Amino acid sequence: MESATNQSRLTRRSFLKKAGAITSVAAISPFTISSFLTRSSDDRRIIVIGGGLAGLSCAYELDQAGYNVILLEARSRPGGRVRTYRDPFADHLYAEMGAEYVDSTDTYVRDYCKKFNLKVLPAKQYDGVYVRGKYLTMKGLKSGMDSLPFEGTRSGQLFGQEVHYIQKWIDLVKQKGEHSPEVQALDKMSVEEMLKKGGAPKDIIDLYTYTNATESTSVPSKMSALYMVLANARTSAFSEDTVEGRIFGGNDQLPKTFAKKLGTKINYNRPLQRLVFDNNGVTATITENGKLTTIKGINCVLAVPATILRNIKINPGFSAEKTNCIQKQQYGHVMKIAMQYRRRFWDEKNSIGQRVFTDTPLRRIYHFSIDQPGPRGILLSFTSGEDARKLGRLPEKNRMKIAQNTCTSIWPEAQQYWENGVTKYWNEDPWVKASYSLAGIGQKGFREILAKREGPVFFAGEHTAVNRASMNGAIESGLRASEELKRAVKV
Ligand SMILES: Cc1cc2nc3c(=O)[nH]c(=O)nc-3n(C[C@H](O)[C@H](O)[C@H](O)COP(=O)(O)OP(=O)(O)OC[C@H]3O[C@@H](n4cnc5c(N)ncnc54)[C@H](O)[C@@H]3O)c2cc1C
Numbered sequence: 001m002e003s004a005t006n007q008s009r010l011t012r013r014s015f016l017k018k019a020g021a022i023t024s025v026a027a028i029s030p031f032t033i034s035s036f037l038t039r040s041s042d043d044r045r046i047i048v049i050g051g052g053l054a055g056l057s058c059a060y061e062l063d064q065a066g067y068n069v070i071l072l073e074a075r076s077r078p079g080g081r082v083r084t085y086r087d088p089f090a091d092h093l094y095a096e097m098g099a100e101y102v103d104s105t106d107t108y109v110r111d112y113c114k115k116f117n118l119k120v121l122p123a124k125q126y127d128g129v130y131v132r133g134k135y136l137t138m139k140g141l142k143s144g145m146d147s148l149p150f151e152g153t154r155s156g157q158l159f160g161q162e163v164h165y166i167q168k169w170i171d172l173v174k175q176k177g178e179h180s181p182e183v184q185a186l187d188k189m190s191v192e193e194m195l196k197k198g199g200a201p202k203d204i205i206d207l208y209t210y211t212n213a214t215e216s217t218s219v220p221s222k223m224s225a226l227y228m229v230l231a232n233a234r235t236s237a238f239s240e241d242t243v244e245g246r247i248f249g250g251n252d253q254l255p256k257t258f259a260k261k262l263g264t265k266i267n268y269n270r271p272l273q274r275l276v277f278d279n280n281g282v283t284a285t286i287t288e289n290g291k292l293t294t295i296k297g298i299n300c301v302l303a304v305p306a307t308i309l310r311n312i313k314i315n316p317g318f319s320a321e322k323t324n325c326i327q328k329q330q331y332g333h334v335m336k337i338a339m340q341y342r343r344r345f346w347d348e349k350n351s352i353g354q355r356v357f358t359d360t361p362l363r364r365i366y367h368f369s370i371d372q373p374g375p376r377g378i379l380l381s382f383t384s385g386e387d388a389r390k391l392g393r394l395p396e397k398n399r400m401k402i403a404q405n406t407c408t409s410i411w412p413e414a415q416q417y418w419e420n421g422v423t424k425y426w427n428e429d430p431w432v433k434a435s436y437s438l439a440g441i442g443q444k445g446f447r448e449i450l451a452k453r454e455g456p457v458f459f460a461g462e463h464t465a466v467n468r469a470s471m472n473g474a475i476e477s478g479l480r481a482s483e484e485l486k487r488a489v490k491v
Pocket residue numbers: 049050051052053054055072073074075078079080081082097098099100101102270271272273303304305308334335336426431432435436460461462463468469470471472473474
């Protein structure tokens with residue numbers, strides 16, 4: 001019995017080794033030939049891997065232009081990091097467990113929403129602040145009546161407290177230009193180092209963790225100072241006045257509409273395992289019904305996160321610079337927690353607010369179901385960085401206990417109205433294993449390398465976009481890849 005087990009282990013291991021060393025598709029003898037191949041002998045197929053907004057928009061545009069496109073998606077649904085939960089909640093309530101906000105400048109998202117008749121409704125701004133155990137209102141903060149319990153902060157604002165300490169570098173950008181060597185060199189410094197150099201007390205660095213670093217899902221010691229300075233020099237940094245919207249009825253309607261239009265050109269439950277390419281085209285090895293299967297195309301678009309690309313066998317391998325960026329591209333940690341309550345106590349008298357900015361493990365806690373009829377409602381938490389990582393190590397039951405207790409510390413009556421809750425920790429999702437890409441120290445130029453075509457293989461995904469870390473960026477990248485393909489290959 002033992003020897004049989006060893007035998008099968010050995011056989012499998014040596015098979016994998018061999019498989020890793022192959023250089024041509026013909027060598028993949030134990031694999032079945034995909035049903036796709038028998039279905040069509042057309043070898044001018046373009047294979048898109050990944051059915052998030054990047055892959056969907058790319059495949060959609062290619063399909064519209066008359067290309068023979070198929071999309072292979074690992075899961076049984078489209079949308080990737082756009083994920084609307086409906087089932088765990090009562091009364092047709094829903095919550096965004098992935099991407100939520102559409103900014104006023106997110107033109108790619110807004111244009112497709114218009115095209116597909118989806119409404120984007122404005123979201124409310126933060127109205128409460130609960131930090132270091134102190135209850136404040138945004139109104140009080142803005143008027144100067146309330147002050148933040150953080151040393152070195154200026155009154156009248158919550159976000160942007162770092163600007164004062166980095167002003168000389170913002171001026172440097174204005175004097176020398178974004179592309180000057182002096183400015184570009186700031187990429188070697190972390191946000192934390194720059195704030196310290198600029199004379200910021202530790203409290204300012206701590207506060208930055210809860211303001212901007214929360215959006216980046218990282219910590220100030222791992223974020224590039226260059227991007228903090230550029231964001232402020234361009235005056236586009238996140239602030240309490242940023243205008244945001246959400247797709248009415250759930251963001252998942254956008255990927256689902258793309259998917260419906262692609263119809264059976266999308267193939268679900270088909271994760272890519274290996275990609276072999278040469279001048280004649282690509283051969284993708286996927287899992288199909290539990291078996292390895294191959295499918296050929298003239299080109300391929302890889303629209304999966306870098307964290308996933310790291311584990312896909314690529315033969316003969318990408319360039320050294322591409323491989324380096326795939327390995328090192330930085331991501332953070334992110335979790336969403338949706339909590340269903342029987343009553344919307346956060347709307348009532350004496351409530352600190354409906355949307356509360358906190359330094360608790362739940363970080364941002366807000367009424368998500370504001371556009372949905374009551375009486376029940378959903379509070380949503382967006383938490384990231386070290387807090388998401390710590391919560392992520394706990395079982396669901398314990399995560400929920402912390403969530404309940406935190407809400408009760410903000411709204412004392414919360415406990416009696418609690419009904420149900422659910423978390424989504426994206427770092428444990430097997431098809432993402434991360435949050436979204438961020439500007440790590442020394443990673444300027446990564447995006448361009450990650451986006452660059454290699455032979456018949458094209459690249460998309462938010463990590464390849466100028467508007468990274470967003471739905472808008474995912475679509476931007478999908479459109480960019482589809483345009484590159486249209487230029488390279490005629491229908
Ligand atoms: C918690 C959270 C909050 C966010 N908030 C916002 C927000 O408010 N606003 C905003 O604009 N953006 C937000 N984002 C970011 C946004 O969700 C992403 O930038 C965007 O959805 C990424 O799209 P993508 O197509 O690049 O990647 P994904 O959506 O990750 O798509 C990749 C697809 O590839 C599939 N895949 C993976 N491996 C394989 C494989 N081996 N074979 C085949 N398929 C595979 C995956 O299943 C997935 O469907 C948020 C993200 C998260 C996680």
